[in-house]
Amino acid sequence: MDATVRTATPTDVLHRVTDGVRRLTGQLTGRRRARAEIPAVDEFPGGVRMYSPVTGAGSPLSPPMRVTPDGDGVVGRCTLGIAHEGPPGYGHGGMSAMLLDELMGWACAAAGSPGMTVSLQVRYHRPVPLETPLRVFARVTGTEGRKISVDGSISTEEDPSVAVVTAEGVFVSPDPDRTRALFPDLQGTPGGRQAHGSR
């Protein structure tokens, strides 16, 4: 990703490299994962997501963000590159929202209530610097039935007390019927794969 968005090489070289990449990806033969299939290496929900665009070590899109428990919440560490650029030199606002959305989902799972985002309000206080280690934080602030309220923030590792982006979100844990309908590959579903344990 970085090499692609940084290069100033002439067009004929770009075409040649593109052909080479097509030849390489053409070697990824054999079985392909179906749309709703949970990868065998994943722990869903609330653990390893190998091909997640945010945390996935196997995703070319992801920074990737590394998640660890932290006090009453979870912290995510990553560095955005110019592939994630919005204004020149700064992170895309959608990337900030994506980092927060993902980590706030992890906070729900870590609190024992995995859920899906139903609302996310993001405030951008300062631009997010690229190529700078970031610290993302999220914690559950309350639950009401299946509804989970979550706060999140992004700061730099250098100055963790200054939040450059903050967010408030509401997540909802789908009821068991909805969960089976949404994620047929999850454990307990007839014919479904046994998912790895959650946290």
Ligand SMILES: CCCCCCCCCCCCCCCC(=O)SCCNC(=O)CCNC(=O)[C@H](O)C(C)(C)COP(=O)(O)OP(=O)(O)OC[C@H]1O[C@@H](n2cnc3c(N)ncnc32)[C@H](O)[C@@H]1OP(=O)(O)O
């Ligand atoms: C083992 C189990 C695993 C399952 C756990 C899956 C985990 C998954 C992890 C994915 C990894 C993370 C990734 C990052 C997080 C995403 O990016 S998630 C993707 C983005 N979000 C979505 O696609 C969600 C789309 N929405 C939906 O499908 C449905 O709204 C849901 C989430 C299934 C909930 O539907 P529902 O069960 O019919 O909920 P509903 O009865 O309408 O509402 C429940 C309550 O929430 C309230 N509510 C609904 N919408 C809102 C809103 N916008 N604002 C405030 N309150 C609201 C309702 O008023 C209701 O409250 P009460 O009346 O009970 O007081």
